[in-house]
Amino acid sequence: MKISALRTVQSLFAASLLFAAAQAPAQQVLRVSAIPDEKPTELQRKFKPLGEYLEKKLAMKVEFTPVTDYAASVEGLVAGKLDMVWFGGFTFVQAKERSKGQVVPLVQRAEDEKFRSVFITTHKEITRLEDLKGRTLSFGSESSTSGHLMPRSFLLGAKINPDTDLKRVAFSGAHDATVAAVAGGKVDAGALNISVWEKQVEEKKVDPNVVRVFYTTPGYYDYNWTVRADMPAALKKKITDAFLALDAKNPQDKEILDLQRASKFVPTKIENYGAIEAAAINAGLLKK
Structure with a gap:
Protein backbone atom coordinates (compact mmCIF):
# COMPACT_ATOMS: atom_id res chain seq x y z
CA MET A 1 0.00 0.00 0.00
CA LYS A 2 1.35 3.43 -0.88
CA ILE A 3 2.28 5.77 1.97
CA SER A 4 -0.32 8.38 0.91
CA ALA A 5 -3.06 5.77 0.84
CA LEU A 6 -1.99 4.45 4.24
CA ARG A 7 -2.12 7.95 5.71
CA THR A 8 -5.61 8.41 4.27
CA VAL A 9 -6.80 5.16 5.88
CA GLN A 10 -5.22 6.17 9.19
CA SER A 11 -6.85 9.61 9.04
CA LEU A 12 -10.25 8.11 8.29
CA PHE A 13 -9.82 5.62 11.14
CA ALA A 14 -8.83 8.39 13.58
CA ALA A 15 -11.76 10.50 12.43
CA SER A 16 -14.14 7.60 12.95
CA LEU A 17 -12.86 7.15 16.50
CA LEU A 18 -13.36 10.85 17.24
CA PHE A 19 -16.89 10.70 15.78
CA ALA A 20 -17.72 7.64 17.89
CA ALA A 21 -16.40 9.34 21.01
CA ALA A 22 -18.46 12.42 20.24
CA GLN A 23 -21.57 10.32 19.80
CA ALA A 24 -21.04 8.27 22.97
CA PRO A 25 -23.27 9.63 25.72
CA ALA A 26 -21.44 11.21 28.64
CA GLN A 27 -22.24 9.83 32.07
CA GLN A 28 -25.43 11.55 33.09
CA PRO A 105 -44.54 19.39 38.10
CA LEU A 106 -44.46 15.68 37.21
CA VAL A 107 -45.94 13.66 40.06
CA GLN A 108 -47.30 14.00 43.57
CA ARG A 109 -48.37 11.60 46.27
CA ALA A 110 -52.04 10.63 46.20
CA GLU A 111 -52.16 12.23 49.67
CA ASP A 112 -51.11 15.59 48.21
CA GLU A 113 -54.39 15.97 46.33
CA LYS A 114 -56.05 16.74 49.67
CA PHE A 115 -53.22 17.68 51.98
CA ARG A 116 -53.89 19.32 55.34
CA SER A 117 -52.23 21.37 58.06
CA VAL A 118 -52.76 21.12 61.81
CA PHE A 119 -52.63 23.71 64.58
CA ILE A 120 -51.21 22.39 67.85
CA THR A 121 -50.97 23.67 71.43
CA THR A 122 -50.34 22.66 75.04
CA HIS A 123 -52.93 25.10 76.41
CA LYS A 124 -56.32 23.61 77.37
CA GLU A 125 -58.10 26.93 76.85
CA ILE A 126 -57.12 27.06 73.17
CA THR A 127 -59.76 25.05 71.28
CA ARG A 128 -60.34 27.06 68.07
CA LEU A 129 -58.50 29.49 65.81
CA GLU A 130 -60.21 32.48 67.38
CA ASP A 131 -58.58 31.60 70.72
CA LEU A 132 -55.19 32.48 69.25
CA LYS A 133 -55.85 36.23 69.50
CA GLY A 134 -53.25 37.79 71.76
CA ARG A 135 -51.21 34.57 71.79
CA THR A 136 -47.83 33.58 70.36
CA LEU A 137 -47.70 31.29 67.30
CA SER A 138 -44.96 29.56 65.34
CA PHE A 139 -45.16 28.84 61.63
CA GLY A 140 -42.51 26.74 59.87
CA SER A 141 -40.56 28.33 57.02
CA GLU A 142 -41.89 31.54 55.49
CA SER A 143 -42.01 29.75 52.11
CA SER A 144 -43.77 26.64 53.45
CA THR A 145 -47.19 25.82 52.00
CA SER A 146 -48.42 23.66 54.87
CA GLY A 147 -46.37 25.36 57.59
CA HIS A 148 -47.17 28.98 56.73
CA LEU A 149 -49.14 29.95 53.62
CA MET A 150 -52.22 27.76 54.08
CA PRO A 151 -52.38 28.11 57.89
CA ARG A 152 -52.13 31.90 57.41
CA SER A 153 -54.84 31.72 54.76
CA PHE A 154 -57.21 29.83 57.07
CA LEU A 155 -56.46 32.25 59.92
CA LEU A 156 -57.37 35.15 57.66
CA GLY A 157 -60.53 33.26 56.73
CA ALA A 158 -61.37 33.13 60.45
CA LYS A 159 -60.94 36.94 60.61
CA ILE A 160 -57.60 36.66 62.41
CA ASN A 161 -54.68 38.65 61.03
CA PRO A 162 -51.51 36.99 62.37
CA ASP A 163 -49.55 40.24 62.05
CA THR A 164 -51.95 42.36 64.11
CA ASP A 165 -54.12 40.03 66.20
CA LEU A 166 -51.40 37.80 67.64
CA LYS A 167 -48.94 38.80 70.34
CA ARG A 168 -45.99 37.41 68.37
CA VAL A 169 -45.41 35.33 65.25
CA ALA A 170 -42.26 33.20 64.92
CA PHE A 171 -40.82 31.07 62.11
CA SER A 172 -39.17 27.84 63.26
CA GLY A 173 -37.79 26.95 59.81
CA ALA A 174 -39.13 23.38 59.73
CA HIS A 175 -42.18 21.37 60.78
CA ASP A 176 -40.40 19.26 63.40
CA ALA A 177 -38.89 22.43 64.87
CA THR A 178 -42.41 23.86 65.24
CA VAL A 179 -43.46 20.83 67.29
CA ALA A 180 -40.38 21.28 69.50
CA ALA A 181 -41.15 24.99 69.99
CA VAL A 182 -44.72 24.25 71.12
CA ALA A 183 -43.72 21.30 73.32
CA GLY A 184 -40.95 23.37 74.90
CA GLY A 185 -43.27 26.24 75.75
CA LYS A 186 -41.52 28.75 73.48
CA VAL A 187 -44.85 29.57 71.81
CA ASP A 188 -48.50 29.03 72.70
CA ALA A 189 -49.34 27.28 69.44
CA GLY A 190 -47.89 26.18 66.12
CA ALA A 191 -48.93 25.24 62.59
CA LEU A 192 -47.38 22.42 60.59
CA ASN A 193 -48.19 19.78 58.01
CA ILE A 194 -50.24 16.81 59.12
CA SER A 195 -47.78 14.27 57.72
CA VAL A 196 -44.89 15.37 59.95
CA TRP A 197 -47.23 15.65 62.94
CA GLU A 198 -48.46 12.07 62.48
CA LYS A 199 -44.89 10.82 62.06
CA GLN A 200 -43.79 12.58 65.26
CA VAL A 201 -46.66 10.92 67.14
CA GLU A 202 -45.97 7.47 65.62
CA GLU A 203 -42.28 7.70 66.51
CA LYS A 204 -43.21 8.86 70.05
CA LYS A 205 -41.23 12.08 69.66
CA VAL A 206 -44.22 14.00 71.02
CA ASP A 207 -46.96 13.09 73.50
CA PRO A 208 -50.36 13.90 71.92
CA ASN A 209 -51.85 14.04 75.41
CA VAL A 210 -49.61 17.02 76.15
CA VAL A 211 -49.29 18.61 72.72
CA ARG A 212 -52.61 18.27 70.96
CA VAL A 213 -54.21 19.22 67.65
CA PHE A 214 -57.01 21.76 68.10
CA TYR A 215 -57.68 22.57 64.43
CA THR A 216 -57.19 20.70 61.16
CA THR A 217 -57.54 22.61 57.90
CA PRO A 218 -59.63 21.57 54.90
CA GLY A 219 -57.69 19.79 52.14
CA TYR A 220 -55.60 21.47 49.44
Missing part, protein backbone atom coordinates in the same frame (compact mmCIF):
# COMPACT_ATOMS: atom_id res chain seq x y z
CA VAL A 29 -26.28 12.62 36.61
CA LEU A 30 -29.74 13.53 37.88
CA ARG A 31 -29.20 16.24 40.49
CA VAL A 32 -31.98 16.13 43.06
CA SER A 33 -32.91 18.16 46.12
CA ALA A 34 -35.88 18.92 48.36
CA ILE A 35 -37.21 21.81 50.39
CA PRO A 36 -35.67 21.55 53.89
CA ASP A 37 -38.93 21.05 55.78
CA GLU A 38 -37.18 18.53 58.04
CA LYS A 39 -33.61 18.03 59.25
CA PRO A 40 -31.07 17.39 56.43
CA THR A 41 -30.19 13.98 57.91
CA GLU A 42 -33.85 12.97 57.84
CA LEU A 43 -34.26 14.12 54.23
CA GLN A 44 -31.18 12.09 53.24
CA ARG A 45 -32.50 9.01 55.05
CA LYS A 46 -35.89 9.25 53.36
CA PHE A 47 -34.43 9.76 49.89
CA LYS A 48 -31.72 7.07 49.88
CA PRO A 49 -33.90 4.06 48.85
CA LEU A 50 -35.80 6.23 46.35
CA GLY A 51 -32.54 7.47 44.84
CA GLU A 52 -31.25 3.90 44.44
CA TYR A 53 -34.55 2.89 42.81
CA LEU A 54 -34.40 5.81 40.36
CA GLU A 55 -30.80 4.98 39.43
CA LYS A 56 -31.89 1.51 38.34
CA LYS A 57 -34.97 2.73 36.50
CA LEU A 58 -33.22 5.64 34.73
CA ALA A 59 -29.84 3.92 34.20
CA MET A 60 -28.08 7.06 35.42
CA LYS A 61 -26.50 8.33 38.61
CA VAL A 62 -28.79 10.15 41.03
CA GLU A 63 -27.27 12.63 43.48
CA PHE A 64 -29.19 14.20 46.37
CA THR A 65 -27.92 17.57 47.60
CA PRO A 66 -29.54 19.21 50.64
CA VAL A 67 -30.13 22.97 50.45
CA THR A 68 -29.96 25.52 53.25
CA ASP A 69 -33.44 26.98 52.87
CA TYR A 70 -36.58 26.98 50.71
CA ALA A 71 -35.34 29.85 48.51
CA ALA A 72 -32.17 27.89 47.68
CA SER A 73 -34.26 24.99 46.33
CA VAL A 74 -36.07 27.38 43.99
CA GLU A 75 -32.90 29.14 42.84
CA GLY A 76 -31.06 25.84 42.36
CA LEU A 77 -33.67 24.56 39.91
CA VAL A 78 -34.16 27.87 38.10
CA ALA A 79 -30.39 28.40 37.71
CA GLY A 80 -29.90 24.89 36.30
CA LYS A 81 -27.85 23.63 39.25
CA LEU A 82 -30.56 21.08 40.07
CA ASP A 83 -32.62 18.88 37.75
CA MET A 84 -35.46 17.81 40.03
CA VAL A 85 -36.76 19.14 43.35
CA TRP A 86 -39.37 18.04 45.90
CA PHE A 87 -41.38 21.24 46.30
CA GLY A 88 -44.30 22.24 48.45
CA GLY A 89 -47.19 23.80 46.55
CA PHE A 90 -46.09 27.34 47.40
CA THR A 91 -42.43 26.79 46.53
CA PHE A 92 -43.57 25.33 43.20
CA VAL A 93 -45.61 28.50 42.56
CA GLN A 94 -42.56 30.61 43.51
CA ALA A 95 -40.36 28.58 41.14
CA LYS A 96 -42.92 28.96 38.36
CA GLU A 97 -42.98 32.74 38.83
CA ARG A 98 -39.21 33.04 39.25
CA SER A 99 -38.52 30.99 36.10
CA LYS A 100 -41.34 32.59 34.07
CA GLY A 101 -43.06 29.24 33.67
CA GLN A 102 -39.96 27.18 32.92
CA VAL A 103 -40.62 24.45 35.49
CA VAL A 104 -43.00 21.48 35.28
CA TYR A 221 -53.03 20.47 46.78
CA ASP A 222 -49.48 20.46 48.08
CA TYR A 223 -46.15 18.68 47.47
CA ASN A 224 -44.82 17.53 44.09
CA TRP A 225 -41.68 16.50 42.24
CA THR A 226 -40.80 19.26 39.78
CA VAL A 227 -38.26 19.40 36.92
CA ARG A 228 -37.07 22.12 34.56
CA ALA A 229 -39.16 22.52 31.41
CA ASP A 230 -36.06 22.07 29.20
CA MET A 231 -35.42 18.53 30.47
CA PRO A 232 -35.60 16.08 27.52
CA ALA A 233 -39.13 14.71 27.12
CA ALA A 234 -37.87 11.13 27.17
CA LEU A 235 -36.22 11.64 30.58
CA LYS A 236 -39.35 13.33 31.96
CA LYS A 237 -41.35 10.30 30.88
CA LYS A 238 -38.87 7.85 32.41
CA ILE A 239 -38.95 9.70 35.74
CA THR A 240 -42.75 9.90 35.72
CA ASP A 241 -43.11 6.22 34.81
CA ALA A 242 -40.66 5.23 37.56
CA PHE A 243 -42.71 7.01 40.24
CA LEU A 244 -46.02 5.69 38.92
CA ALA A 245 -44.64 2.13 38.86
CA LEU A 246 -44.06 2.09 42.64
CA ASP A 247 -46.47 -0.49 44.06
CA ALA A 248 -47.18 -0.90 47.77
CA LYS A 249 -47.77 -4.63 47.18
CA ASN A 250 -44.06 -4.99 46.41
CA PRO A 251 -42.05 -5.04 49.69
CA GLN A 252 -39.14 -3.02 48.28
CA ASP A 253 -41.48 -0.45 46.76
CA LYS A 254 -43.46 -0.30 50.00
CA GLU A 255 -40.31 0.68 51.90
CA ILE A 256 -39.81 3.58 49.51
CA LEU A 257 -43.45 4.65 49.67
CA ASP A 258 -43.54 4.41 53.47
CA LEU A 259 -40.50 6.65 53.78
CA GLN A 260 -42.18 9.15 51.46
CA ARG A 261 -45.40 8.75 53.50
CA ALA A 262 -47.23 7.89 50.29
CA SER A 263 -49.74 5.21 49.33
CA LYS A 264 -48.77 5.79 45.70
CA PHE A 265 -47.66 8.52 43.30
CA VAL A 266 -50.02 10.06 40.74
CA PRO A 267 -49.52 12.48 37.82
CA THR A 268 -49.99 16.18 38.52
CA LYS A 269 -50.18 19.41 36.51
CA ILE A 270 -49.61 23.14 36.85
CA GLU A 271 -53.34 23.89 37.07
CA ASN A 272 -53.60 21.98 40.35
CA TYR A 273 -51.73 24.77 42.13
CA GLY A 274 -53.95 27.67 41.06
CA ALA A 275 -55.64 27.82 44.47
CA ILE A 276 -52.25 27.92 46.21
CA GLU A 277 -51.20 30.81 43.97
CA ALA A 278 -54.44 32.67 44.69
CA ALA A 279 -53.99 32.12 48.44
CA ALA A 280 -50.41 33.43 48.27
CA ILE A 281 -51.51 36.57 46.44
CA ASN A 282 -54.41 37.11 48.86
CA ALA A 283 -52.10 36.70 51.86
CA GLY A 284 -49.64 39.20 50.39
CA LEU A 285 -46.91 36.57 50.05
CA LEU A 286 -46.75 36.61 46.25
CA LYS A 287 -46.83 39.63 43.96
CA LYS A 288 -47.92 39.34 40.33
Whole structure:
Protein backbone atom coordinates (compact mmCIF):
# COMPACT_ATOMS: atom_id res chain seq x y z
CA MET A 1 0.00 0.00 0.00
CA LYS A 2 1.35 3.43 -0.88
CA ILE A 3 2.28 5.77 1.97
CA SER A 4 -0.32 8.38 0.91
CA ALA A 5 -3.06 5.77 0.84
CA LEU A 6 -1.99 4.45 4.24
CA ARG A 7 -2.12 7.95 5.71
CA THR A 8 -5.61 8.41 4.27
CA VAL A 9 -6.80 5.16 5.88
CA GLN A 10 -5.22 6.17 9.19
CA SER A 11 -6.85 9.61 9.04
CA LEU A 12 -10.25 8.11 8.29
CA PHE A 13 -9.82 5.62 11.14
CA ALA A 14 -8.83 8.39 13.58
CA ALA A 15 -11.76 10.50 12.43
CA SER A 16 -14.14 7.60 12.95
CA LEU A 17 -12.86 7.15 16.50
CA LEU A 18 -13.36 10.85 17.24
CA PHE A 19 -16.89 10.70 15.78
CA ALA A 20 -17.72 7.64 17.89
CA ALA A 21 -16.40 9.34 21.01
CA ALA A 22 -18.46 12.42 20.24
CA GLN A 23 -21.57 10.32 19.80
CA ALA A 24 -21.04 8.27 22.97
CA PRO A 25 -23.27 9.63 25.72
CA ALA A 26 -21.44 11.21 28.64
CA GLN A 27 -22.24 9.83 32.07
CA GLN A 28 -25.43 11.55 33.09
CA VAL A 29 -26.28 12.62 36.61
CA LEU A 30 -29.74 13.53 37.88
CA ARG A 31 -29.20 16.24 40.49
CA VAL A 32 -31.98 16.13 43.06
CA SER A 33 -32.91 18.16 46.12
CA ALA A 34 -35.88 18.92 48.36
CA ILE A 35 -37.21 21.81 50.39
CA PRO A 36 -35.67 21.55 53.89
CA ASP A 37 -38.93 21.05 55.78
CA GLU A 38 -37.18 18.53 58.04
CA LYS A 39 -33.61 18.03 59.25
CA PRO A 40 -31.07 17.39 56.43
CA THR A 41 -30.19 13.98 57.91
CA GLU A 42 -33.85 12.97 57.84
CA LEU A 43 -34.26 14.12 54.23
CA GLN A 44 -31.18 12.09 53.24
CA ARG A 45 -32.50 9.01 55.05
CA LYS A 46 -35.89 9.25 53.36
CA PHE A 47 -34.43 9.76 49.89
CA LYS A 48 -31.72 7.07 49.88
CA PRO A 49 -33.90 4.06 48.85
CA LEU A 50 -35.80 6.23 46.35
CA GLY A 51 -32.54 7.47 44.84
CA GLU A 52 -31.25 3.90 44.44
CA TYR A 53 -34.55 2.89 42.81
CA LEU A 54 -34.40 5.81 40.36
CA GLU A 55 -30.80 4.98 39.43
CA LYS A 56 -31.89 1.51 38.34
CA LYS A 57 -34.97 2.73 36.50
CA LEU A 58 -33.22 5.64 34.73
CA ALA A 59 -29.84 3.92 34.20
CA MET A 60 -28.08 7.06 35.42
CA LYS A 61 -26.50 8.33 38.61
CA VAL A 62 -28.79 10.15 41.03
CA GLU A 63 -27.27 12.63 43.48
CA PHE A 64 -29.19 14.20 46.37
CA THR A 65 -27.92 17.57 47.60
CA PRO A 66 -29.54 19.21 50.64
CA VAL A 67 -30.13 22.97 50.45
CA THR A 68 -29.96 25.52 53.25
CA ASP A 69 -33.44 26.98 52.87
CA TYR A 70 -36.58 26.98 50.71
CA ALA A 71 -35.34 29.85 48.51
CA ALA A 72 -32.17 27.89 47.68
CA SER A 73 -34.26 24.99 46.33
CA VAL A 74 -36.07 27.38 43.99
CA GLU A 75 -32.90 29.14 42.84
CA GLY A 76 -31.06 25.84 42.36
CA LEU A 77 -33.67 24.56 39.91
CA VAL A 78 -34.16 27.87 38.10
CA ALA A 79 -30.39 28.40 37.71
CA GLY A 80 -29.90 24.89 36.30
CA LYS A 81 -27.85 23.63 39.25
CA LEU A 82 -30.56 21.08 40.07
CA ASP A 83 -32.62 18.88 37.75
CA MET A 84 -35.46 17.81 40.03
CA VAL A 85 -36.76 19.14 43.35
CA TRP A 86 -39.37 18.04 45.90
CA PHE A 87 -41.38 21.24 46.30
CA GLY A 88 -44.30 22.24 48.45
CA GLY A 89 -47.19 23.80 46.55
CA PHE A 90 -46.09 27.34 47.40
CA THR A 91 -42.43 26.79 46.53
CA PHE A 92 -43.57 25.33 43.20
CA VAL A 93 -45.61 28.50 42.56
CA GLN A 94 -42.56 30.61 43.51
CA ALA A 95 -40.36 28.58 41.14
CA LYS A 96 -42.92 28.96 38.36
CA GLU A 97 -42.98 32.74 38.83
CA ARG A 98 -39.21 33.04 39.25
CA SER A 99 -38.52 30.99 36.10
CA LYS A 100 -41.34 32.59 34.07
CA GLY A 101 -43.06 29.24 33.67
CA GLN A 102 -39.96 27.18 32.92
CA VAL A 103 -40.62 24.45 35.49
CA VAL A 104 -43.00 21.48 35.28
CA PRO A 105 -44.54 19.39 38.10
CA LEU A 106 -44.46 15.68 37.21
CA VAL A 107 -45.94 13.66 40.06
CA GLN A 108 -47.30 14.00 43.57
CA ARG A 109 -48.37 11.60 46.27
CA ALA A 110 -52.04 10.63 46.20
CA GLU A 111 -52.16 12.23 49.67
CA ASP A 112 -51.11 15.59 48.21
CA GLU A 113 -54.39 15.97 46.33
CA LYS A 114 -56.05 16.74 49.67
CA PHE A 115 -53.22 17.68 51.98
CA ARG A 116 -53.89 19.32 55.34
CA SER A 117 -52.23 21.37 58.06
CA VAL A 118 -52.76 21.12 61.81
CA PHE A 119 -52.63 23.71 64.58
CA ILE A 120 -51.21 22.39 67.85
CA THR A 121 -50.97 23.67 71.43
CA THR A 122 -50.34 22.66 75.04
CA HIS A 123 -52.93 25.10 76.41
CA LYS A 124 -56.32 23.61 77.37
CA GLU A 125 -58.10 26.93 76.85
CA ILE A 126 -57.12 27.06 73.17
CA THR A 127 -59.76 25.05 71.28
CA ARG A 128 -60.34 27.06 68.07
CA LEU A 129 -58.50 29.49 65.81
CA GLU A 130 -60.21 32.48 67.38
CA ASP A 131 -58.58 31.60 70.72
CA LEU A 132 -55.19 32.48 69.25
CA LYS A 133 -55.85 36.23 69.50
CA GLY A 134 -53.25 37.79 71.76
CA ARG A 135 -51.21 34.57 71.79
CA THR A 136 -47.83 33.58 70.36
CA LEU A 137 -47.70 31.29 67.30
CA SER A 138 -44.96 29.56 65.34
CA PHE A 139 -45.16 28.84 61.63
CA GLY A 140 -42.51 26.74 59.87
CA SER A 141 -40.56 28.33 57.02
CA GLU A 142 -41.89 31.54 55.49
CA SER A 143 -42.01 29.75 52.11
CA SER A 144 -43.77 26.64 53.45
CA THR A 145 -47.19 25.82 52.00
CA SER A 146 -48.42 23.66 54.87
CA GLY A 147 -46.37 25.36 57.59
CA HIS A 148 -47.17 28.98 56.73
CA LEU A 149 -49.14 29.95 53.62
CA MET A 150 -52.22 27.76 54.08
CA PRO A 151 -52.38 28.11 57.89
CA ARG A 152 -52.13 31.90 57.41
CA SER A 153 -54.84 31.72 54.76
CA PHE A 154 -57.21 29.83 57.07
CA LEU A 155 -56.46 32.25 59.92
CA LEU A 156 -57.37 35.15 57.66
CA GLY A 157 -60.53 33.26 56.73
CA ALA A 158 -61.37 33.13 60.45
CA LYS A 159 -60.94 36.94 60.61
CA ILE A 160 -57.60 36.66 62.41
CA ASN A 161 -54.68 38.65 61.03
CA PRO A 162 -51.51 36.99 62.37
CA ASP A 163 -49.55 40.24 62.05
CA THR A 164 -51.95 42.36 64.11
CA ASP A 165 -54.12 40.03 66.20
CA LEU A 166 -51.40 37.80 67.64
CA LYS A 167 -48.94 38.80 70.34
CA ARG A 168 -45.99 37.41 68.37
CA VAL A 169 -45.41 35.33 65.25
CA ALA A 170 -42.26 33.20 64.92
CA PHE A 171 -40.82 31.07 62.11
CA SER A 172 -39.17 27.84 63.26
CA GLY A 173 -37.79 26.95 59.81
CA ALA A 174 -39.13 23.38 59.73
CA HIS A 175 -42.18 21.37 60.78
CA ASP A 176 -40.40 19.26 63.40
CA ALA A 177 -38.89 22.43 64.87
CA THR A 178 -42.41 23.86 65.24
CA VAL A 179 -43.46 20.83 67.29
CA ALA A 180 -40.38 21.28 69.50
CA ALA A 181 -41.15 24.99 69.99
CA VAL A 182 -44.72 24.25 71.12
CA ALA A 183 -43.72 21.30 73.32
CA GLY A 184 -40.95 23.37 74.90
CA GLY A 185 -43.27 26.24 75.75
CA LYS A 186 -41.52 28.75 73.48
CA VAL A 187 -44.85 29.57 71.81
CA ASP A 188 -48.50 29.03 72.70
CA ALA A 189 -49.34 27.28 69.44
CA GLY A 190 -47.89 26.18 66.12
CA ALA A 191 -48.93 25.24 62.59
CA LEU A 192 -47.38 22.42 60.59
CA ASN A 193 -48.19 19.78 58.01
CA ILE A 194 -50.24 16.81 59.12
CA SER A 195 -47.78 14.27 57.72
CA VAL A 196 -44.89 15.37 59.95
CA TRP A 197 -47.23 15.65 62.94
CA GLU A 198 -48.46 12.07 62.48
CA LYS A 199 -44.89 10.82 62.06
CA GLN A 200 -43.79 12.58 65.26
CA VAL A 201 -46.66 10.92 67.14
CA GLU A 202 -45.97 7.47 65.62
CA GLU A 203 -42.28 7.70 66.51
CA LYS A 204 -43.21 8.86 70.05
CA LYS A 205 -41.23 12.08 69.66
CA VAL A 206 -44.22 14.00 71.02
CA ASP A 207 -46.96 13.09 73.50
CA PRO A 208 -50.36 13.90 71.92
CA ASN A 209 -51.85 14.04 75.41
CA VAL A 210 -49.61 17.02 76.15
CA VAL A 211 -49.29 18.61 72.72
CA ARG A 212 -52.61 18.27 70.96
CA VAL A 213 -54.21 19.22 67.65
CA PHE A 214 -57.01 21.76 68.10
CA TYR A 215 -57.68 22.57 64.43
CA THR A 216 -57.19 20.70 61.16
CA THR A 217 -57.54 22.61 57.90
CA PRO A 218 -59.63 21.57 54.90
CA GLY A 219 -57.69 19.79 52.14
CA TYR A 220 -55.60 21.47 49.44
CA TYR A 221 -53.03 20.47 46.78
CA ASP A 222 -49.48 20.46 48.08
CA TYR A 223 -46.15 18.68 47.47
CA ASN A 224 -44.82 17.53 44.09
CA TRP A 225 -41.68 16.50 42.24
CA THR A 226 -40.80 19.26 39.78
CA VAL A 227 -38.26 19.40 36.92
CA ARG A 228 -37.07 22.12 34.56
CA ALA A 229 -39.16 22.52 31.41
CA ASP A 230 -36.06 22.07 29.20
CA MET A 231 -35.42 18.53 30.47
CA PRO A 232 -35.60 16.08 27.52
CA ALA A 233 -39.13 14.71 27.12
CA ALA A 234 -37.87 11.13 27.17
CA LEU A 235 -36.22 11.64 30.58
CA LYS A 236 -39.35 13.33 31.96
CA LYS A 237 -41.35 10.30 30.88
CA LYS A 238 -38.87 7.85 32.41
CA ILE A 239 -38.95 9.70 35.74
CA THR A 240 -42.75 9.90 35.72
CA ASP A 241 -43.11 6.22 34.81
CA ALA A 242 -40.66 5.23 37.56
CA PHE A 243 -42.71 7.01 40.24
CA LEU A 244 -46.02 5.69 38.92
CA ALA A 245 -44.64 2.13 38.86
CA LEU A 246 -44.06 2.09 42.64
CA ASP A 247 -46.47 -0.49 44.06
CA ALA A 248 -47.18 -0.90 47.77
CA LYS A 249 -47.77 -4.63 47.18
CA ASN A 250 -44.06 -4.99 46.41
CA PRO A 251 -42.05 -5.04 49.69
CA GLN A 252 -39.14 -3.02 48.28
CA ASP A 253 -41.48 -0.45 46.76
CA LYS A 254 -43.46 -0.30 50.00
CA GLU A 255 -40.31 0.68 51.90
CA ILE A 256 -39.81 3.58 49.51
CA LEU A 257 -43.45 4.65 49.67
CA ASP A 258 -43.54 4.41 53.47
CA LEU A 259 -40.50 6.65 53.78
CA GLN A 260 -42.18 9.15 51.46
CA ARG A 261 -45.40 8.75 53.50
CA ALA A 262 -47.23 7.89 50.29
CA SER A 263 -49.74 5.21 49.33
CA LYS A 264 -48.77 5.79 45.70
CA PHE A 265 -47.66 8.52 43.30
CA VAL A 266 -50.02 10.06 40.74
CA PRO A 267 -49.52 12.48 37.82
CA THR A 268 -49.99 16.18 38.52
CA LYS A 269 -50.18 19.41 36.51
CA ILE A 270 -49.61 23.14 36.85
CA GLU A 271 -53.34 23.89 37.07
CA ASN A 272 -53.60 21.98 40.35
CA TYR A 273 -51.73 24.77 42.13
CA GLY A 274 -53.95 27.67 41.06
CA ALA A 275 -55.64 27.82 44.47
CA ILE A 276 -52.25 27.92 46.21
CA GLU A 277 -51.20 30.81 43.97
CA ALA A 278 -54.44 32.67 44.69
CA ALA A 279 -53.99 32.12 48.44
CA ALA A 280 -50.41 33.43 48.27
CA ILE A 281 -51.51 36.57 46.44
CA ASN A 282 -54.41 37.11 48.86
CA ALA A 283 -52.10 36.70 51.86
CA GLY A 284 -49.64 39.20 50.39
CA LEU A 285 -46.91 36.57 50.05
CA LEU A 286 -46.75 36.61 46.25
CA LYS A 287 -46.83 39.63 43.96
CA LYS A 288 -47.92 39.34 40.33
